Amino acid sequence: MSFEIQDLVDILRILTLVELGEKPILKRSLERKICRICKGRFNIDVEDFNEMLKSMVEEGLISVSGDYVKLTDKGAGIGREWRKFLFKGEPILEIIAGIADGTVASLTLILSSLIAGLSMKMTLIASILSLIIVSITNFSSFLLGGITENLADLTTLQNLIIYSLSDIPDSVERTKAIHLARELLNLLRRERSKMSILSALACGGATFASAAVPLAIYLSLPQPIDMILSLSIILAMAGIFLVYYRALKMRIHWKITLLQTITVIAGVLIMSLLLSTNI
Numbered sequence: 001m002s003f004e005i006q007d008l009v010d011i012l013r014i015l016t017l018v019e020l021g022e023k024p025i026l027k028r029s030l031e032r033k034i035c036r037i038c039k040g041r042f043n044i045d046v047e048d049f050n051e052m053l054k055s056m057v058e059e060g061l062i063s064v065s066g067d068y069v070k071l072t073d074k075g076a077g078i079g080r081e082w083r084k085f086l087f088k089g090e091p092i093l094e095i096i097a098g099i100a101d102g103t104v105a106s107l108t109l110i111l112s113s114l115i116a117g118l119s120m121k122m123t124l125i126a127s128i129l130s131l132i133i134v135s136i137t138n139f140s141s142f143l144l145g146g147i148t149e150n151l152a153d154l155t156t157l158q159n160l161i162i163y164s165l166s167d168i169p170d171s172v173e174r175t176k177a178i179h180l181a182r183e184l185l186n187l188l189r190r191e192r193s194k195m196s197i198l199s200a201l202a203c204g205g206a207t208f209a210s211a212a213v214p215l216a217i218y219l220s221l222p223q224p225i226d227m228i229l230s231l232s233i234i235l236a237m238a239g240i241f242l243v244y245y246r247a248l249k250m251r252i253h254w255k256i257t258l259l260q261t262i263t264v265i266a267g268v269l270i271m272s273l274l275l276s277t278n279i
Contacts, residue, residue, distance in 0.1 A: 005161050007168055008177040011184060012044070012052040017061065017071070017079035018086065024070035027053070037183045087191045091199035092249055094142050098206025099241045100261075103234055104268050105134050106211040110218050110230060111269070120219065127215045131208055139204035146196035154192070158185050210237055238265065 005011060012034065019033050027049075034044055053069065056062045061075035071079060109130055113123040161181045168174035214230040221229060242261045247254040 005181070006164055008048055008173055008180065009052045009055065011177060011180050012048065013056055013061075014082060015180075015184065016052065016056065016069075017075060017082050020062070020069065020071045020075075020079065022071070022076065024065070024068040026067050027064075027069055028067070030069055037180070037187060086188055087195060091195070091202045094199040094203035095206045096241060096246055097142070098138055098203040099210045099237055100264070101134055101138055102207040102210030102212075103238050103242070104265055105130055105207070106214045106230070107234055107265070108269060109211075109215060110227070124219055127211075127219070131211050131215070134211070135204040135208040138207045139200045142203045143196055143200035146199055147193070150189070150192040150196060154185055154188060157188075158182070161185075 005014070015034050015037065016030065019030065031044060031049055034049075053062065053064060056075070057064055060072055061078065063070050063072055109123070109127050112118075113126070118126065158181070162178055165174060165177045165181060168177060214233045217233065218226045218230040220226070238261060243254055243258045246261075247257040250257070
């Protein structure tokens with residue numbers, strides 16, 4: 001299947017890959033789903049719908065058994081890739097950013113309390129305030145940033161798709177294809193808006209959790225066990241999520257992500273400690 005969107009059938013194939021699940025459904029149900037996306041502006045011709053199904057069967061993307069349609073393994077894999085591309089369903093960046101900020105925040109608070117000689121009560125108050133501020137800041141920044149990024153991405157995608165569809169010679173088919181493309185983009189806007197909220201919540205939650213756990217251990221256990229366990233947890237989180245998991249997702253060697261992580265955390269930590277001691 002081509003990654004280009006050049007005609008009405010291409011849009012129908014993308015909608016089919018996105019809308020079909022693992023279980024087989026009736027052809028009529030699939031057609032109704034696509035018509036609902038069109039919001040009654042026009043009906044999908046039976047000829048176009050059957051042509052789309054035939055081409056997808058020939059490419060091994062779907063299998064047709066009587067009146068039922070089902071994605072093949074190949075079609076399910078391509079459908080997942082389309083959903084990732086269109087919907088951005090994995091908030092990996094937000095979770096990693098939240099863990100990074102939480103790790104740095106907890107490490108800075110622990111070292112600052114030792115250097116400044118803060119009491120347990122003062123350390124607890126500073127920890128609670130810092131965690132709330134950092135978590136809310138991450139939530140709001142990723143929410144607004146995600147919404148802005150989605151608007152920019154979808155505007156660019158809309159311009160590219162409509163420019164490609166404008167070459168369709170038949171005016172009726174061209175109008176249908178452009179309307180269907182716009183409704184597809186409206187669907188993307190709704191789904192991406194939901195994902196922006198979930199991603200921002202994931203970032204704020206990851207920030208709070210990754211900082212709260214080592215701080216709770218540091219504040220609740222006696223010395224020197226508190227320092228040993230809290231720093232061990234911080235190092236474990238940094239090693240698993242910021243080094244190994246990021247290297248796995250980015251498909252680069254873990255030594256590169258290790259060097260990047262050490263450089264970033266060391267730089268932020270030094271600046272934070274300098275500011276906290278000067279204040």
